[in-house]
Amino acid sequence: MQITFRDKQYETKPNITARDALKKIGLDPESVLVVVNGKLVTDDVVLREGDEVKLVAVVSGGRET
């Protein structure tokens, strides 16, 4: 199963929670948002084969000062 983050692809096995998948690929669950099939979800959601999983970095954009 593929996870997309910053134009990179990560491979994990399906049927695990998003939180576990993040930890497996070495990402801190606190620092990304999980979008499955176009919908923002909480990280207890179980990822299934065929899901389109995209991660959105929490830290981005320009600072204002």
Added chain:
Amino acid sequence: MRCRKCGTTAVINMRHHKLALCGEHYVEWVLAQTDRAIEKYKMFTRDERVLVAVSGGKDSLALWDVLLRLGYQADGLYIGLGINDPLPYSDASLEKTRKFLEFSIQYSVFRTGDDTQHATRITHPSTPLRSAQDASRFTPTLHVIDIAQTYGKTIPEIARAKMRGQGRPCAACGLTKRYVMNRLALDKGYAVLATGHNLDDEIAVLFQNTLRWQTGYLARQAPVLPASREGLVKKVKPFCRMYERETATYALVRGIDYIYDECPHAGGNLTNFYKTLLNQLETESPGAKLSFYLEFLRARGEGAFEQFNRVEELHACEVCGQPTSAPGRCAFCRMWDVSRVVE
């Protein structure tokens, strides 16, 4: 996970608040939390004009959106830094900001009277404005100041000229932005300048200042910086208790199209490193970030850093009149080699 309010699928689980919410109830929660912070820290009222510093990023656009939906008179200020190499970062940021404004005017906010142009438009059904019944509805304005057009050089150019290629242009950029924001806010008569700093921004700075025991900085870090003297506008941070993932979630849920790329000069900076560390801490110990900040504010409020809050003597810059610590020209006028006031 289910929304605590309505039981539908949640979009966010805030472990530090033990609260999961769906999109609709999350937006409601963000509005209420922000309004509470504005009131608690006495930031501004609905009778005052607010200038929001917008960068095209998620925090500032989310803040502008929230303030408008809460019925505040919030205008935007975008500063064109001219950072367009290797990627058109500044141009893209302005584009996102303009699109956001168009969307806002179209769907949420209006005013009658001198500006009837938008008065006939239909209010977005999911956008209940607190002051929607007010006779004077509000149309937000975006002020755009292009640094190169105004001062003759882009930020990378002035940084190269002044720093001889040493280090990143962030210092020149920060100085310029602070100056331009303050000046425009004063010139246009805004009561306050609001920035989109979130809790993660605040604690990254707090952590850095604590590691070095920068007591003077600690004494001055706060959700509100009062207009302590003439020539300085009051500065406020209405999102100071909002986690960065919360502002990002708000932007996504609201469909705000923001600039996702970092400023190309921000890569690898210390602030982001501290944010990463603090997020690791938060993952292991939910609520650690929030209590780090709130307990700091409590200690500060109890006067823990009071003795370090030195009031330095300020002089008026001989060119622009802005307050400056040394007599003569201020740091901004020196850097930009300004010898007369630029309009």
